Amino acid sequence: MIFIDSNIPMYMVGAPHPNRDRALELVTQLAQQEEELLTSIEVYQEVLHRYTAIQRWEAVDAAFRVLDSVIDRVVSFDIPDILTAKTLVETVRGMSARDALHVAVMRKAGTNRILSFDAGFDSCPGVERIF
Numbered sequence: 001m002i003f004i005d006s007n008i009p010m011y012m013v014g015a016p017h018p019n020r021d022r023a024l025e026l027v028t029q030l031a032q033q034e035e036e037l038l039t040s041i042e043v044y045q046e047v048l049h050r051y052t053a054i055q056r057w058e059a060v061d062a063a064f065r066v067l068d069s070v071i072d073r074v075v076s077f078d079i080p081d082i083l084t085a086k087t088l089v090e091t092v093r094g095m096s097a098r099d100a101l102h103v104a105v106m107r108k109a110g111t112n113r114i115l116s117f118d119a120g121f122d123s124c125p126g127v128e129r130i131f
Contacts, residue, residue, distance in 0.1 A: 005116035006046035
């Protein structure tokens with residue numbers, strides 16, 4: 001079971017970039033291996049926020065389609081997860097609030113693996129980043 005971060009679909013639908021090809025390669029490989037892929041509602045929100053901020057509304061649909069086509073499960077979060085994220089930002093040096101919430105959701109779902117180009121996850125003990 002692997003958590004998909006927001007930068008994966010954004011690279012897949014974005015402008016040419018070395019991470020674009022790598023994201024596509026990794027997602028294809030994981031799908032062929034029938035790996036369970038999950039994400040959170042926060043990932044969808046991040047995509048929506050980023051593309052509306054830069055006025056690329058068409059990219060919202062494209063990124064959502066990518067997520068919808070590869071994700072097996074979308075996990076929600078609630079107050080206990082927010083409190084776990086709060087503890088993570090207080091105890092893991094340099095962890096962003098966004099990354100902490102993803103880790104909290106990952107823990108809730110029972111995985112420690114994340115597909116992401118965000119090296120910020122590397123500082124969190126127990127998290128295995130695939131990139």
